[in-house]
Amino acid sequence: MLKLTVVSTPKTVQDQELWGKTAIAVDVLRATSTIVAAFEAGCSECYPANTLEEARAMRRTLGEGTLLGGERHGLPPDDFDLGNSPREYTKARLNGRLLVFVTTNGTLAIRRTGRSRHGLVASLANARAVALEAMRLRRDIVVICAGTQDRFSLEDTIGAGAIVDSLLKQGQKLALTDLATAASDLFTQHANKLPELLRRSVHGQTLIRLGFEADLARCAQLNVSEVVPVYYGTSIRPQLP
Amino acid sequence: MLKLTVVSTPKTVQDQELWGKTAIAVDVLRATSTIVAAFEAGCSECYPANTLEEARAMRRTLGEGTLLGGERHGLPPDDFDLGNSPREYTKARLNGRLLVFVTTNGTLAIRRTGRSRHGLVASLANARAVALEAMRLRRDIVVICAGTQDRFSLEDTIGAGAIVDSLLKQGQKLALTDLATAASDLFTQHANKLPELLRRSVHGQTLIRLGFEADLARCAQLNVSEVVPVYYGTSIRPQLP
Structure with missing residues (x-):
């Protein structure tokens, strides 16, 4: 019997509740859906940043060819290569590339998984693949919802x-x-x-107002990817099937 | 159009989110179910306390004939007249009496409603009656779940x-x-x-282990009471139909 906990935001889980466990970050609209899309498109590694400044510094350190993606208030800053829409993360743009990624809610949840034994990243697209990997790891599971x-x-x-x-x-x-x-x-x-x-x-309604209605249909696709993104404390790398 | 917010615990709502609104405290297992039972049994006024010490001090102040009810870890302290089971709150015991009441989660939620314009107390038993009263008050509504x-x-x-x-x-x-x-x-x-x-x-399972399974059936009764308990900042009084 595994214990499975769901927390509604990263702030509602304590470090000691994560120690030794498998933690799974979920931000369906849209950060973790976009990260799964990036790896499906051949991205080699993704660095989650907490702030725009940190993201820019990471890109400078990682060097030429590193892509900068993400959003503030739903939209990409002017100097970013990509926003937070999974539909932008195509093979033509991502294949073999490093990605620095920053979003309002999602990256915080991902970074919190760094306090656990195994940190995984899930969306509806790869929910089953991540569940199977978590089962294989045989540790209690904490699902950290990004929340809004x-x-x-x-x-x-x-x-x-x-x-x-x-x-x-x-x-x-x-x-x-209970959750x-x-x-x-x-x-x-x-x-x-x-x-x-x-x-x-509520967040879906906000995205529709911002013109991202097509992202909702994309992010609602269930179990269409076998990618399991694993967070190694600094970056996320895909564990391919 | 009224805005209706649900928060999962008293700590997840800020004071300014309550100002001018109708706030409704809900602790189905078992504090608010028991308070509704107390008023159905003729209790005249209920003083929610945060701690056992505060509860005992309230009883001393309120004087002879005041009943002390509630729980710590599900059970009433030795010097209490009543526990936290709605089945104990009978007309024979409660009719015309003052009650001081303290529970682990519920009284905190009730006291938080004191930051709003109108503070109401709801269980499944009087959910519809409280909803109708909230509708009559024509203010945005915040439902404060006690949580566990x-x-x-x-x-x-x-x-x-x-x-x-x-x-x-x-x-x-x-x-x-969203909640x-x-x-x-x-x-x-x-x-x-x-x-x-x-x-x-989870809390239902705990109560079953403590021998309170019959309380679950009682607390699950829907819309069987017309009592609307109103919190006036210090005490709760029933607004009768």
Whole structure:
């Protein structure tokens, strides 16, 4: 029996709750969906940054050819190569490249996984692949939802629910926290209408207003990638199937 | 259109988010269910205390005949008249009496409502009655779930969902936060099997181990009371229909 905890934001989990465990960062709209897209497009390594300044410094250190991607208030700063839309992360742009990536909520969740034994990055696209890897690692699991502005977000909770669902379908016995139970129930309720659910979320509504409605359909695609991004304390590298 | 916010614990809401609004405290297992039971049994006024010491001091001040109720780790301290089980709060014991009440999670949520314009106390038993009163007050609504040990709890989220459900059924237009949407969806999913849901919750499991399984069925009763307990900054008094 593994214990599976879901927390609604990175701030609601203490370091000691992560020690020795497998931690999974989820930011469905859109950071972790975009990171999965980047690795699917052949990106070799992704450095998550907390601030724009840190991101720019990382690019200078990593040198020529390093791409800078991400957002503030949903949009990429002027000197960035890429925004936070998974649809921009194509093979033509990403193949073999290093990426420095900064977003408002997502990178914080990813960095928090660095306090655990194994840090993984999940979206709806690779939820099953990450669940299988977490099962193989045989440690208690903490799913860290990025949340929106330090609050519960519907889309990340559904992403957590997709992971629970894959584990249960594999026959994995789980002791679920209440938020994990709720995430699992919500996922089951909405599994066949995920695009609609993302449109109902507060952050989904914001993205529609900003002109990113097509991203919602993309981020709602379930189990379409086998990539398992692993966070090694400084950078994320894909563990390919 | 009213804005309806649900927060998973009292600590996740700032004072300024409550100013001028209607705040509703929910602790289904078991504090707010017990308070509704106390008023149904004729209790005249209930003083929520944060600590055992404060509760004892309140009883001394309020004088002879004041009852002391509540729990630490689920059980009443030795010198208390009553625990935190709604089944103990009978007319024979409560009618016309003052009550000082202290619980681990619930009283903190109730006291937080004191920062709002109108503070109400809800359980599944009086969810619809409280929703109707909140609608009449025509202010934005913040439902403050007590949570369990500063974390999301399934049963309080369902309680919040019951309030949202009653408002929507009255035709009230609502702008929902993501947690309010999730609460509403979970309530809809489980409305006809609430006792089972309470048994699945982590706190429900704890109460079953402590011998309080009968309380779960009692706390799962939906819309059986018309009492609207109002928190006036120091004490709670019932607004009778």
